[in-house]
Amino acid sequence: MKIWYLVLALIVLSVTSIFIGVSDVALLDLFSLTDEQIQILMVSRVPRLISIVIAGMSMSIVGLIMQQLSRNRFVSPTTAGTMDAARLGVLISLMIFTSATPLQKMSVSFVFALLGTVIFMKILEKIKFKDAVFIPLVGLMFGNIISSISTFIAYQNDLIQNMSSFMQGDFSMIMSGNYELMFVSIPVLIIAYLFANKFTIAGMGEDFSKNLGLNYRQVVNIGLIISALVTASVILSVGVIPFLGLIVPNIVTIYLGDNLKKTLIHTALLGAVFVLVCDIIGRIIIYPYEIPISLTVGVIGSAIFIYLLIRRRKYGI
Numbered sequence: 258m259k260i261w262y263l264v265l266a267l268i269v270l271s272v273t274s275i276f277i278g279v280s281d282v283a284l285l286d287l288f289s290l291t292d293e294q295i296q297i298l299m300v301s302r303v304p305r306l307i308s309i310v311i312a313g314m315s316m317s318i319v320g321l322i323m324q325q326l327s328r329n330r331f332v333s334p335t336t337a338g339t340m341d342a343a344r345l346g347v348l349i350s351l352m353i354f355t356s357a358t359p360l361q362k363m364s365v366s367f368v369f370a371l372l373g374t375v376i377f378m379k380i381l382e383k384i385k386f387k388d389a390v391f392i393p394l395v396g397l398m399f400g401n402i403i404s405s406i407s408t409f410i411a412y413q414n415d416l417i418q419n420m421s422s423f424m425q426g427d428f429s430m431i432m433s434g435n436y437e438l439m440f441v442s443i444p445v446l447i448i449a450y451l452f453a454n455k456f457t458i459a460g461m462g463e464d465f466s467k468n469l470g471l472n473y474r475q476v477v478n479i480g481l482i483i484s485a486l487v488t489a490s491v492i493l494s495v496g497v498i499p500f501l502g503l504i505v506p507n508i509v510t511i512y513l514g515d516n517l518k519k520t521l522i523h524t525a526l527l528g529a530v531f532v533l534v535c536d537i538i539g540r541i542i543i544y545p546y547e548i549p550i551s552l553t554v555g556v557i558g559s560a561i562f563i564y565l566l567i568r569r570r571k572y573g574i
Contacts, residue, residue, distance in 0.1 A: 263526035267310075270533040274309065275302045277537060279545045305431045308439055309536055310529045312495050315442040315487045317528025318449055318521060320502020321509075322480045323374075325460040325517050327381055329392045330510070331565075333502035334488045336393035338400035340497050342373025343489045345407045348420050352410070359438050363489050371485035373403060378481065426496035426551035428536060441490045446525070449483050453518035456480055460515070497551055498532070500558025505531055507565055 276282055280297045282290075290298070320333040327337075334340045346369030350362045357365075377399055381392065411420040449456075459466050459476045466473040491498065505528045506520070513520045532550065535557060539548035 260523060260526065263523065263530060266530050267526055267533070270530060270537065271306055271310070274306050274533055274537060277540050278302065300433045301431070304433045304436050305428050308431045308436045308495060309428060309532050311439045311442055312491050312498060313501065313529035313532030314525040315439075315446055315528075316491055316498060316501045317505040317524045317531075318446055319484045319487045321506035321517065321520065321524050322449060322456055323484055323502065324506055325456050325515075326477055326480045327378065327392070328460055328462070329381075330507055331393035331503065332396065333393075333500070333506075334484065335499050335501075335503055336396040336400070337377045338373045338396055338403055339370050339377070339484060339488050340492065340499075341400040341403040341407070343367075343370035343485070343492045344420070344497065345369050345373075345403055345410075346489065347493060348407050348411055348416060351416060352414055359493060363438060363441070363493050366489035366493060367486050370488050371481060373399075374481050374485055378477075425549050426498040426554070427549040428495060429547055429549075431495070436494050438490050439494045442487050445483050445486055448479070450518070450521055452476065452479055453521050457515070457517040460517070495550070499551060499555045500562055501528060501532065501554055504558050504561045504565065508561075 275298065278297070278301075280294075282294050282297055282302070316334065323332050323334065323337060323339075324330055343366045346366035347362055349369065350357050350365035354361055354365075377396055380395060380399065384392070384395065407420060408417075411417045455471060455476045458469055458471050459473055459480070463473045466476070506524050509520045509524045509527055513523055532554065535553040536550055539550060539553040542548060
């Protein structure tokens with residue numbers, strides 16, 4: 258798949274996304290916009306589009322990095338407990354800092370996401386039977402344990418509804434002023450691109466990396482920090498988007514191979530396109546109401562995940 262096809266698809270879907278909604282704003286109206294239409298575009302539609310693109314790109318790249326470092330195609334923030342740990346961090350921040358700023362919430366969520374990911378990687382090192390399917394099942398069980406702890410704490414402190422709001426990914430509430438935290442992902446993704454070759458080498462194993470003079474532990478830590486920081490910012494702004502970091506990198510790897518620097522841009526573009534498609538489907542299927550992005554991505558993503566499980570031997574995952 259040529260990169261220009263993805264760029265063209267991203268442009269077409271972005272334009273389509275801007276002009277889908279309950280309020281009537283058509284493409285031809287751009288030449289004679291009313292004050293109300295300008296407000297709709299600048300306060301709601303454009304921020305929503307930006308958040309969709311950033312979330313799609315960042316979560317897909319995070320999944321690619323985690324798969325490279327763990328050497329397992331079925332590892333992602335969804336199947337490694339990263340999202341569950343980040344959500345627990347948000348819950349703890351709501352309890353300890355009742356008037357916490359979004360940046361403070363993200364900091365606490367980042368710490369928990371990082372700890373959760375590190376613990377999962379340590380579990381991974383101890384497991385001798387590293388079957389492609391067995392590892393994500395361990396990650397899902399680990400995530401469910403964290404989720405159970407979150408639910409118990411939330412129940413004890415009457416925060417069930419607050420916690421539930423972070424479970425459901427939803428772009429409908431994105432407005433100017435409440436999504437800017439996602440811009441944290443942009444410099445982080447630039448760092449990921451600069452370290453792409455090192456991540457590729459680290460994915461070949463610790464001994465191999467050290468023989469090439471690479472500081473293996475440092476590179477892995479940078480990868481984990483990137484994963485935790487991006488996950489925390491997306492969950493706080495949008496909520497949980499399942500399977501995104503799992504399926505998009507796998508699709509790109511099928512036709513481009515394992516070189517992370519070569520696949521990084523393709524993964525980012527395909528991730529943004531995939532989330533845009535799911536968001537547009539969710540907005541038109543029961544128009545004028547809409548389905549949360551977590552549901553549409555979850556349904557489509559789980560179907561692709563099952564397909565990857567069935568076909569894993571064919572493309573050597």
